[in-house]
Amino acid sequence: MHARAVAATTTALLGTAALLLPAPHARAGIATRPTVIAHRGASALAPENTLAAVDKAAELGIGWVENDVQRTRDGALVVIHDDSLRRTTNVEEMFPNRAPWKVKDFTTAEIARLDAGSWFGPAYAGTRVPTLEQYVDRVERHHQRLLLEIKNPELYPGIELQTLKLLGNEGWLDRRHLAERLIVQSFSADSVRTVHALKPGVKTGFLGTPAMADLPGYAEFADQVNPSYSSISRGYVSAVHAFTGPHGRPVEVFTWTVNDADTARAVAGYGVDGIITNKPDVVREALTPGF
Template sequence: MGKVKVIAHRGASADAPENTLAAVTLAFDHGADFVEIDVRRTLDGELVVIHDPTLQRTTDVLRVFPGRARYDVAGFTLAEIRALDAGSWFGPGFAGERVPTLRAVLAALAGRAGLLLEVKDPASAPGIAGDLRSVLDAAGWLGEAPAGRLVVQSADWTFVEEFHLLLPEVPVGLLGGPPPPPEIDGAAGWAHCINPKNTKVTAALVRRVHGGGMVLWPYTVDNPRRMRELIQLGADGIITNRPALAAEVLAGSARRRFAWLRRLWPISKASR
């Protein structure tokens, strides 16, 4: 098994407001190999990075735009969304953080970490696969796909397969489930990874995913004991809100493995 990847869920979201540039920057400062983000489309067709379908939980939209009938991301223009504070809800030190565009996140990550890009509710945004292609291409990220720096995932598995047909050079992941064994076997020819809820991971699931030539990145794991259990089961990555903790756990696991190997094959002075 190769190096287990640390994947920062919505950035370093235990320590900074999720899906903001502050969380993204902190994630690779904390040792993340990949940053996971969520993408939605605005009323005027721009791609922004936000998890929820509505704006209330992570912005001050009720203060800035009182009296709106609805507060869906899809019902606001990019200019309106840029007027919102996406940091104060998390803490006063993050006041003024904005909902970033996908373009801004791609620029921040370039050359620093990989990207696990989740497309939220693609069925409600027809044509979003083409929008993604345009933004990724303009930012130079499609050329990075073969190097393993970009993975596109969604809980909508039909969309994932359609995206793969549109851009077969970009690795894709199936989120949730996990899929039943026949679907895992069927995905083996085109999917890069299976990303299930961490409580659903079993040794049998890991074997099946690996047998299909895919990797397993379970979510969302913030407990160090569970991180170690998943590493022992053979998970290829850990999706976590706490990338610094995951990096520390992985380093400890590597040290323990090295010590175990040293006990099996002690290095004598004569052999040095």
């Protein structure tokens, strides 16, 4: 997710046992803290959107990870946030004459050669940009849950269907995953609407802060409205919760990107259902002191 989209638009019970529990609103009458979601993996502690970041989140006992999905020139889905490879890989060094180094202009094999870890620190030199297959395999290995963002869908026609097919092939569209372990989100309302139309059983989230007057329309296809923490209030969260989403439960709010204890406690006080953070250990400690 990117802060520029703001204008346009619980604590997790962790580990394997946590994955067997229903979502917060399903447990009517039981007070829960917000779910903690590791943004691009535990991205303050390992290179974002890499398998190392998934591993770090698992090491911390964080049950949810978030990622970003885009498409290569030869049609593979890879996990990376920016539409350019420049910020988080050594693509400039490897391919100096290929500016502006867009993901969509490189093949899967070319991207697999890139170092996606050295920018973060020497300990992560040689870390690679994972394919979506590799990423979901690692999440599955750790018995985690996945908040998957379809990034820049306007650049990749048909990416919604392609993503769903891959998830299905990897076993992520069975009843248990759909009920407990997968949410697909996007800043594009059209993309979220498409996912819902193609596979109504998939839980979906819209990234942004729609006007309250527009919330009824979003509740038709989105189970979540997921805004920046800087754009919400207790009243806004309550307004979202007042609507019933496409799966018959109150629409949820996962807010982003919260990286300090004071803000985590503040948005928890608003009643959000989840907190997306680069520092899941910090947020969890703020909500559950002494964990």
